[in-house]
Each structure stands twice: as structure tokens, then as C-alpha cells.
Amino acid sequence: MGNIFSTASAGKQTSYRPVIGVVMCENTVDENPALTVHEKYLDAIFNADALPVCLPHELAARDGAIDQILRGLDGIFLTGSPSNIEPHQYGEEGVEALADPGRDRLSFQLIRATLDKKIPLFAACRGLQELVVATGGSLYRKVQEEPGFMDHREDTSLPHDAQYDPAHPVFIEPGGLLSELLPDYQQFQVNSLHGQGAKRLGAELAVEARAPDNLVEAVSVRGHPFALGVQWHPEWHSLTDPVSRQLFNAFIAACRKGHQARSAQEE
Ligand SMILES: N[C@@H](CCC(=O)NCCCC(=O)O)C(=O)O
Numbered sequence: 001m002g003n004i005f006s007t008a009s010a011g012k013q014t015s016y017r018p019v020i021g022v023v024m025c026e027n028t029v030d031e032n033p034a035l036t037v038h039e040k041y042l043d044a045i046f047n048a049d050a051l052p053v054c055l056p057h058e059l060a061a062r063d064g065a066i067d068q069i070l071r072g073l074d075g076i077f078l079t080g081s082p083s084n085i086e087p088h089q090y091g092e093e094g095v096e097a098l099a100d101p102g103r104d105r106l107s108f109q110l111i112r113a114t115l116d117k118k119i120p121l122f123a124a125c126r127g128l129q130e131l132v133v134a135t136g137g138s139l140y141r142k143v144q145e146e147p148g149f150m151d152h153r154e155d156t157s158l159p160h161d162a163q164y165d166p167a168h169p170v171f172i173e174p175g176g177l178l179s180e181l182l183p184d185y186q187q188f189q190v191n192s193l194h195g196q197g198a199k200r201l202g203a204e205l206a207v208e209a210r211a212p213d214n215l216v217e218a219v220s221v222r223g224h225p226f227a228l229g230v231q232w233h234p235e236w237h238s239l240t241d242p243v244s245r246q247l248f249n250a251f252i253a254a255c256r257k258g259h260q261a262r263s264a265q266e267e
Helices: 039-047 057-061 065-070 101-117 126-134 177-181 242-266
Strands: 019-023 025-029 032-036 051-055 075-078 121-124 138-140 168-172 187-190 197-200 205-210 216-221 227-230
Touching: 019 039, 019 101, 025 101, 039 051, 039 242, 057 065, 057 101, 065 101, 075 101, 075 126, 075 242, 101 121, 101 126, 121 126, 121 242, 126 138, 126 197, 126 216, 126 227, 168 216, 177 205, 177 216, 177 242, 197 216, 227 242
Parallel strands: 019 051, 019 075, 075 121, 121 227
Antiparallel strands: 025 032, 138 197, 168 187, 168 205, 205 216, 216 227
16 A cells, blocks of 8 residues: 555565554543543554554544545554443433543444445444444443343442453353454453443344353454454553453454555555
């Protein structure tokens, strides 16, 4: 691909580093409206030998901007966020106090475009919930109040790092993408920092893993080379946690493969 992100302009770098678009969250910094992303998400992408690029919400409002920007990207990463998807997006009523409508709009457009164009997509926590809603599914708004479900929220009385400690196991569904990516595991421990969760999945999604209470913990898109959403935070300790590392490496490998295929088509 002949643009500023191409291998030719990467100096001595020989193995191509895929360029990954990362969504940001509406925030306020020093009373100024701001778009922010936790560095841990960018670090996880750098650590897997790829280059993150942050994507402003305004892209969703500019005609043709998503298609144009995707021509220079090899993958999309959807981060977690304290904000919640607005319930009208999945057919429910009510006001969402922690809304971020700009992020909803951008993520939904990115998801539809990456699924149509078969561009790799990796989504964590809110990102998984966006993948569920963008493909016609719905969410539990407060998992902890649903009969039979555990409380999947973090313990906010703990120090920040401890809130990301492993909280419960997830069980991999046989025959899916996760079982292919993690052949040595049938289950593993994950952290858990969410109040919402997948309720109903649209036909495009397959369940990849479940929590002990049966809550959906990972999904993939059927017939797509790599579109994976996980309800936990693989970006946390992504270099030292073997499962997280394997997932990020597999995502970036899929992005590199897609880039090579597109480059070959253009030649
Ligand atoms: N708000 C949603 C999604 C939860 C989520 O993504 N948490 C991440 C918080 C901060 C971070 O580490 O990025 C819910 O509550 O379910």
C-alpha cells in the first residue's frame, strides 16, 4: 500500500508493522472537551509489533471518511470504556447516564465497514458490547441484577492494579476461533470490570467463551478471518500474560496477512 504507513517509509524495519485504528472516548481535560484512550491499549498494540493510530469521533460524521481511513488501516481495535452504549441502539428505552454517543456512532460504523471489507477487528469489554449491538444483538444493562448471574464488576475499593487481577474462569467453546488460537486451553482466568453484558446475539455472531454463570465472554463473526470480541481486558499485562499475548499476536498476524493480500491485489 503506497501511503505514509507503508514499509518503504519505515526505515530499517523489514517486517511490516500493521497500522491499527483505535477508538477513543469522549472526556474532559482541564475543562476542555477531549478524546482520550488509555495508553495500555496503545502499548498492547506496539508490543505486538504494530502501530496504533487514534480515530476521532468526527470521522463518523464526514461523508466517506470511514471508507477513506480504512484504506490506510490494517485492523481496528475497540477499547473498553466506563461509558455505556445508549439503550435505544438495541431497542430499549431509558436514559443512559454514562453515555458516549460519539463513540457509539464511530464504533458502529467501523464495525459494519470492517465486517463488510473483512478487515481484522479485535474488541475488548465495551468493544465486545459494541460488536454485539452493531450486529443486531442486545445487552443486559445491569448483569449483577439479573437472576442467576454473578457480579462481573470490579471491586473499586481495591488499588487500581488489583482491580484488573484475574476474577473468574472462562470456558472456551470447542471448534471456534478461540479454540484454534489457544489450542492448549479449554479454560483460563480473566479479569472482569463490566456491569453490562451480552443478552442476545444476532445471527452473524458465534459464542466463543462463557463465564461460569453462562454469560457470553467472547464472540466472533462467522465467516470473517478475524473479528473477535472479549468481555475481559487482554491489553492488561499483554506482554506477560500468555493468553493475552497470543491473542494480540494472532490479531496482528491477521492484520499483516490482510495487508499482504491487499498489496498483492494492487500489484
Ligand atoms: N461500561 C461497560 C463496559 C465496561 C468496560 O469497558 N470497562 C473498562 C473500563 C476502563 C478500561 O480499563 O478501559 C460496562 O460497564 O459493561
